[in-house]
């Protein structure tokens with residue numbers, strides 16, 4: 001049984017824990033309020049690269065829990081921190097990602113090239129794309145989910161990577177889960193597309209990379225022994241908790257079911273049907 005009193009810091013994944021698609025998971029926000037009233041520190045960790053911490057804090061607050069932007073960690077915002085630490089000389093980026101991600105990176109001083117901003121008449125053949133990429137070099141290729149993705153975007157990214165740009169990805173998520181339970185490709189498949197095409201390994205910033213969780217722990221001076229990570233995904237949430245030596249609670253209100261668990265060679269510290277069961 002999980003003893004909520006043992007932990008002073010709680011880190012929550014959002015989709016599959018607080019809500020699923022557009023629907024709240026019953027009781028979740030009451031748990032947040034109760035933990036806060038008991039003096040616990042709450043943080044939110046999302047792999048969503050399209051939202052800023054301010055936007056996600058508004059979304060959580062609109063459900064009745066007043067989350068502050070400084071309590072929110074999103075993979076998009078973490079990319080700038082990652083670049084500053086691991087690629088301090090990077091200035092020009094080629095982006096596969098949303099305009100929101102572009103704005104977040106630009107706010108940190110990066111010059112961003114997205115194919116939608118390139119005159120289409122310049123890139124009518126493979127040779128044109130190669131000429132453009134060689135004449136307009138970038139330091140890193142940054143990948144997030146982008147509904148505009150097409151082959152030309154992929155061609156250009158693959159040429160940049162072969163020209164020496166690093167490949168940075170917001171997350172390795174396989175896809176978005178629809179209300180029907182079926183999935184559509186997310187950032188992970190886009191990243192894999194470029195990894196296979198260029199025989200390069202991407203640097204992942206969001207979960208299951210430990211970078212973003214280490215940042216939360218470091219910036220807030222958290223003690224790992226009294227911190228628990230709560231998520232619905234074995235592949236991202238529980239994996240990153242295990243790799244960072246932070247206790248984990250798997251809730252079965254999202255993408256993982258009990259039948260999935262034998263496939264993994266690691267397991268969460270605790271399993272509950274949903275967040276509301278934490279006080280039962």
Ligand SMILES: [Mg+2]
Nearest residue numbers: 013015016232
């Ligand atoms: Mg989730």
